[in-house]
Amino acid sequence: MYHALLTRRYLTSKVMPLLASLAVVLCTAMVLITWSVMGGFLMNLTQAGRSLIGDVRIAWPSVGFPHYDDLIERLEADPEVAGAAPLIETFGMITLLENKTEGVLIRGVEGESFARVTTYADTLWWKPLAEPMKKDTEREDVRLEPTDHDLLERLYKDGLSLSEIDRETGQRESALVLGIEVGGWNMRTDWGGYYPRVQFINGSDGSSEVQNLFMPAGGELTVLVVPLDSRGRPMEARTAKLPVANEFESGLYDIDRKTVLMDLKALQRMLRMHEVKRAVRSGDEVSSPLDGFFEDAEPAPEREVVVAPARVTAVLVRQADSDDSSAMDLDAFREHCRAIYAEFAAAHPDVPDAGSIGVETWEDANRMMIEAVKKETGLVLIIFTFISITAVFLVFAIFWAMISEKTKDIGVLRALGASRMGVAWLWLRYGLAIGVVGSVGGGLLAWAIVTNINEIHEGIAASGAWLGQTLTGVPWNWYIWDPKVYVFKEIPHSIEPWKAATVLIFGLLSCLFGALVPAARAARMHPVKALRFE
Amino acid sequence: MSTPPETTRLPDPVATGTGQHGSESRATTQDRASGDAALLRVTGLRKTYRLGRVDVPVLHGVDIEFGRGEWIAILGASGSGKSTLLHLIGGLDRPDKPGNGKPRATIRFNARDVASFSHAELDRYRCRDVGFVFQFYHLLPELTVTDNVLLGAMIRHGRFGYMAKRADLRKAAADLLGAFGLKSRLRHKPSQLSGGERQRVAIARALINDPTLLLADEPTGNLDRKTGAAILDVLAEIRRERGQTMLMVTHDPEIAARADRIVELVDGRVVEASG
Numbered sequence: 180m181y182h183a184l185l186t187r188r189y190l191t192s193k194v195m196p197l198l199a200s201l202a203v204v205l206c207t208a209m210v211l212i213t214w215s216v217m218g219g220f221l222m223n224l225t226q227a228g229r230s231l232i233g234d235v236r237i238a239w240p241s242v243g244f245p246h247y248d249d250l251i252e253r254l255e256a257d258p259e260v261a262g263a264a265p266l267i268e269t270f271g272m273i274t275l276l277e278n279k280t281e282g283v284l285i286r287g288v289e290g291e292s293f294a295r296v297t298t299y300a301d302t303l304w305w306k307p308l309a310e311p312m313k314k315d316t317e318r319e320d321v322r323l324e325p326t327d328h329d330l331l332e333r334l335y336k337d338g339l340s341l342s343e344i345d346r347e348t349g350q351r352e353s354a355l356v357l358g359i360e361v362g363g364w365n366m367r368t369d370w371g372g373y374y375p376r377v378q379f380i381n382g383s384d385g386s387s388e389v390q391n392l393f394m395p396a397g398g399e400l401t402v403l404v405v406p407l408d409s410r411g412r413p414m415e416a417r418t419a420k421l422p423v424a425n426e427f428e429s430g431l432y433d434i435d436r437k438t439v440l441m442d443l444k445a446l447q448r449m450l451r452m453h454e455v456k457r458a459v460r461s462g463d464e465v466s467s468p469l470d471g472f473f474e475d476a477e478p479a480p481e482r483e484v485v486v487a488p489a490r491v492t493a494v495l496v497r498q499a500d501s502d503d504s505s506a507m508d509l510d511a512f513r514e515h516c517r518a519i520y521a522e523f524a525a526a527h528p529d530v531p532d533a534g535s536i537g538v539e540t541w542e543d544a545n546r547m548m549i550e551a552v553k554k555e556t557g558l559v560l561i562i563f564t565f566i567s568i569t570a571v572f573l574v575f576a577i578f579w580a581m582i583s584e585k586t587k588d589i590g591v592l593r594a595l596g597a598s599r600m601g602v603a604w605l606w607l608r609y610g611l612a613i614g615v616v617g618s619v620g621g622g623l624l625a626w627a628i629v630t631n632i633n634e635i636h637e638g639i640a641a642s643g644a645w646l647g648q649t650l651t652g653v654p655w656n657w658y659i660w661d662p663k664v665y666v667f668k669e670i671p672h673s674i675e676p677w678k679a680a681t682v683l684i685f686g687l688l689s690c691l692f693g694a695l696v697p698a699a700r701a702a703r704m705h706p707v708k709a710l711r712f713e
Numbered sequence: 714m715s716t717p718p719e720t721t722r723l724p725d726p727v728a729t730g731t732g733q734h735g736s737e738s739r740a741t742t743q744d745r746a747s748g749d750a751a752l753l754r755v756t757g758l759r760k761t762y763r764l765g766r767v768d769v770p771v772l773h774g775v776d777i778e779f780g781r782g783e784w785i786a787i788l789g790a791s792g793s794g795k796s797t798l799l800h801l802i803g804g805l806d807r808p809d810k811p812g813n814g815k816p817r818a819t820i821r822f823n824a825r826d827v828a829s830f831s832h833a834e835l836d837r838y839r840c841r842d843v844g845f846v847f848q849f850y851h852l853l854p855e856l857t858v859t860d861n862v863l864l865g866a867m868i869r870h871g872r873f874g875y876m877a878k879r880a881d882l883r884k885a886a887a888d889l890l891g892a893f894g895l896k897s898r899l900r901h902k903p904s905q906l907s908g909g910e911r912q913r914v915a916i917a918r919a920l921i922n923d924p925t926l927l928l929a930d931e932p933t934g935n936l937d938r939k940t941g942a943a944i945l946d947v948l949a950e951i952r953r954e955r956g957q958t959m960l961m962v963t964h965d966p967e968i969a970a971r972a973d974r975i976v977e978l979v980d981g982r983v984v985e986a987s988g
């Protein structure tokens with residue numbers, strides 16, 4: 180009983196323990212805020228990396244493999260698989276406005292299946308918007324314009340199908356969907372969105388015309404790719420002029436800056452991976468260095484026509500959603516896909532065998548980023564260790580000093596019959612009390628800051644702008660996480676309960692640990708010496 | 714010293730349960746002076762301090778015996794080992810180990826040897842059988858007067874026992890303090906009291922568990938003559954009302970004179986001074 184009473188009295192009547200509690204509050208809050216915000220950013224980053232991959236990718240790069248329709252059919256027949264989509268990945272070049280040509284990754288996809296397997300639909304930028312983005316407080320987003328609703332709706336549909344209706348012929352034709360940073364004709368706004376650039380064109384008569392650089396509204400770009408023959412050797416480059424249907428934003432700058440999506444069929448034709456009928460001399464090997472150039476070859480009566488099936492370089496697979504915990508983990512799902520591929524390979528002699536085909540999860544594909552997340556976890560652990568040690572030392576130092584100051588009290592307690600364990604427990608309990616007050620306070624502080632971090636951030640930025648304006652006439656940019664900078668569109672603002680629990684327990688243990696040695700010292704104190712202590 | 718007629722009655726603290734070492738039982742040895750059963754009998758008590766490599770012998774074989782209800786004063790010069798003796802009797806310290814031809818010291822309390830108690834037994838002994846009063850009061854500054862007095866009861870009964878008896882114990886503490894003229898000071902902190910008041914709180918604290926033996930180490934040593942006399946009056950009253958056995962240490966013969974019997978500590982041994 181005296182433990183509780185003394186803990187309470189010592190805690191409330193001394194400045195030092197309050198300072199110790201405050202220090203623990205700050206340590207706990209600091210770790211929790213750092214971990215939550217940093218972890219949130221990295222989580223956003225990895226999720227962005229996942230957005231255009233799906234769960235598992237079965238890939239045979241460059242040359243690709245045929246009969247993918249059959250593979251997709253087999254995959255989609257499996258209850259573990261939600262969907263599968265064909266894909267071609269190749270490098271190519273794109274000629275932008277002002278004849279600027281850049282190297283890009285070109286991905287050929289079927290809009291419908293691609294949207295089923297990935298979050299492609301969500302990444303399409305030009306679509307009607309009902310609510311402004313979080314930081315778009317002035318509702319400046321052009322996508323909010325009710326008058327443009329129909330146009331945006333059309334662009335969204337065009338984006339999904341990677342095609343658009345040709346104005347002259349009225350025919351639906353293949354189109355490109357560019358990463359939003361590829362074209363360079365969009366301005367990233369302060370609130371993390373995009374605004375089409377405008378150009379002023381001065382006519383010879385002195386008039387000035389405003390031209391919108393909004394590509395999806397019209398205009399064509401030239402795409403260049405290099406087809407490979409069936410042995411992987413490059414053939415003559417092919418170019419095509421294609422309109423832009425829409426633009427996408429995955430959230431990863433590298434992807435949005437360097438990726439161009441194209442209708443699968445169109446890319447297959449350009450790369451000569453589409454289904455072709457070839458004439459071969461009977462008995463000849465199917466493949467020859469002149470593959471794909473049979474049209475130029477001289478027709479001969481003894482030749483027969485065979486069908487070379489269309490090829491893709493990859494099939495993306497999405498795992499079936501399942502809410503029960505028996506669901507496969509990602510690695511198990513990958514092996515499951517590999518097994519399905521093995522059955523498929525057994526049925527087709529002309530596809531790579533299951534041992535050599537590349538089957539990887541989105542985590543495998545984003546290994547670099549995942550590694551960064553893992554490193555981040557390590558970093559947090561190191562920060563934890565340091566801050567815990569700081570807290571331990573703090574509590575230790577304060578307790579050591581307090582026990583010296585309270586030596587007489589310890590002597591009195593012993594004289595009144597308190598045992599050594601009783602005295603030790605008094606101080607441990609006291610450490611625990613500081614730990615509880617400190618870590619719960621720290622948890623609450625962290626929660627208050629993290630849940631309001633966007634507002635706090637805005638407040639800091641606004642005061643910076645105001646201060647700069649008043650002092651120097653130029654507003655200062657005090658954004659710590661500038662939404663103009665890619666990843667920081669929105670600061671993650673939730674604390675995961677398990678993180679909070681971990682940090683709280685760490686804080687508590689640190690305090691207990693710091694109190695351990697002083698408590699032992701108090702327990703070992705000789706009662707007479709304690710009473711005689713001056 | 715004659716007992717004055719009826720004055721304020723001291724309240725009895727709450728019944729202390731069955732744990733006390735035979736507070737009703739009689740010790741076997743007979744007191745030489747009174748013929749009463751001896752409550753405490755110390756034989757061959759030695760205490761040597763070590764200062765670095767030097768042995769500093771303080772007590773050279775103290776033999777002392779006193780009976781239930783006696784008020785004994787131990788008189789001795791400063792540094793003669795009075796406090797040391799009190800601490801040994803009170804179970805705060807242990808006598809020298811036997812050896813070098815020196816016999817084993819015994820501190821017989823109610824026929825049990827305090828000198829051979831285990832740690833736990835010593836804790837229990839200090840808690841239930843002994844009450845300490847110190848020269849410098851040693852009140853805990855953060856606690857109120859009442860809480861200081863209740864400290865011993867909290868230690869004795871443990872958390873749940875204390876909670877169960879809380880109301881009774883608080884009343885007992887308030888009654889004790891009331892009897893010492895501190896009724897209006899229950900919620901005060903020690904720093905708000907005078908020296909004499911603090912010592913009265915300390916005496917109340919020593920009495921809360923109704924100990925068999927009250928040990929007072931120069932209880933008036935830090936007080937002026939008049940206040941000191943008032944404290945001695947309080948002790949005399951306790952003695953009269955409760956028949957409390959008291960061992961009081963002092964260097965002042967005039968103060969020692971208030972006790973029933975005076976023994977002197979000279980050269981680490983006890984010399985009987987008066988009867």
Ligand SMILES: Nc1ncnc2c1ncn2[C@@H]1O[C@H](COP(=O)(O)OP(=O)(O)O)[C@@H](O)[C@H]1O
Nearest residue numbers: 762763764769771790791792793794795796797
């Ligand atoms: N821990 C100790 N170490 C060494 N010497 C001590 C210690 N405690 C007390 N003494 C010595 O023992 C002697 C007796 O001390 P004490 O019992 O306090 O005497 P008194 O109470 O009669 O003044 C003194 O000379 C003192 O210096």
Ligand SMILES: [Mg+2]
Nearest residue numbers: 795796797930
């Ligand atoms: Mg002394």
